[in-house]
Amino acid sequence: MSAPDPPDTPILTFDRVERRYGDDDEVIAVGGVDCTIQSGSFVALVGASGSGKSTLLKMVNTLVTPTAGRVLFAGEDVTEQSQSQLRRRVGYVFQGIGLFPHFTVGENIAIGPRLAGETLSTERISELLTLVELEPDMAARMPDELSGGQRQRVGVARALAGDPELLLMDEPFGALDPITRDALGEKVRELHERLGLTTVMVTHDMAEALLLADRVLVMDAGLLVADASPSELLKGGGGEVAQGLVAVPRQQAEKLAAMEGRLA
Numbered sequence: 001m002s003a004p005d006p007p008d009t010p011i012l013t014f015d016r017v018e019r020r021y022g023d024d025d026e027v028i029a030v031g032g033v034d035c036t037i038q039s040g041s042f043v044a045l046v047g048a049s050g051s052g053k054s055t056l057l058k059m060v061n062t063l064v065t066p067t068a069g070r071v072l073f074a075g076e077d078v079t080e081q082s083q084s085q086l087r088r089r090v091g092y093v094f095q096g097i098g099l100f101p102h103f104t105v106g107e108n109i110a111i112g113p114r115l116a117g118e119t120l121s122t123e124r125i126s127e128l129l130t131l132v133e134l135e136p137d138m139a140a141r142m143p144d145e146l147s148g149g150q151r152q153r154v155g156v157a158r159a160l161a162g163d164p165e166l167l168l169m170d171e172p173f174g175a176l177d178p179i180t181r182d183a184l185g186e187k188v189r190e191l192h193e194r195l196g197l198t199t200v201m202v203t204h205d206m207a208e209a210l211l212l213a214d215r216v217l218v219m220d221a222g223l224l225v226a227d228a229s230p231s232e233l234l235k236g237g238g239g240e241v242a243q244g245l246v247a248v249p250r251q252q253a254e255k256l257a258a259m260e261g262r263l264a
């Protein structure tokens, strides 16, 4: 086994990455992002709907290719890497649930290795289910026999099946109730620490980003407009767009505190 990377090693680099759409490239989904993500960090990518978060994430595992610039994973352009290796080293939790409805839970978890020509053992599937706090016998169930939160746990188990170094999550908890969302967020953060992952999580929810991440990137109209730690953001840093997003949970907390004050 190779020694773990020192904590300041860049695992992911966006080098002037752009993605445009339309006949005349008139839609700028991502308009030139420059950013480096260090190994071991937990990064939240936040921004309004349509700001380019999913497109940026999809360029990491080549679901979308840049129209300009490059994405480097472990120092190498992702478009020049073996796709099966890349999919193994980069786990992806899709927006929404994204399980195949006609496959069992176990088959869903094993799909990545299977596409790479490998069979995941029953023991490994049990281990992955246990990792996300599901019973191993759930492997035989169909996705529609699970709750939304359980399905999303299976999505996380599937992303971890190839023992990835980098975990990408696109709005992983969007469809969940707040309690399940909170529990799953904490679980993912714990797995991030335990498995020594680097994690990039797209979320609309600034409170979630502030609570879970070490670093928050804010996108607006295809551009990165803030790159700050949660404490910097809470102290008022990061600029106008970032502060607009921080204001939402802050105002909610203030309103709740005022209500509590009136009830006391």
Ligand SMILES: Nc1ncnc2c1ncn2[C@@H]1O[C@H](COP(=O)(O)OP(=O)(O)OP(=O)(O)O)[C@@H](O)[C@H]1O
Pocket: 021, 022, 027, 028, 029, 030, 047, 048, 049, 050, 051, 052, 053, 054, 055, 056, 204
């Ligand atoms: N395949 C596509 N063809 C044309 N335009 C696209 C395509 N994919 C994304 N876009 C456009 O690019 C912009 C960024 O989309 P993207 O999905 O990356 O945003 P997002 O920040 O992830 O949004 P959300 O939070 O709603 O998921 C949007 O204006 C979107 O309409």
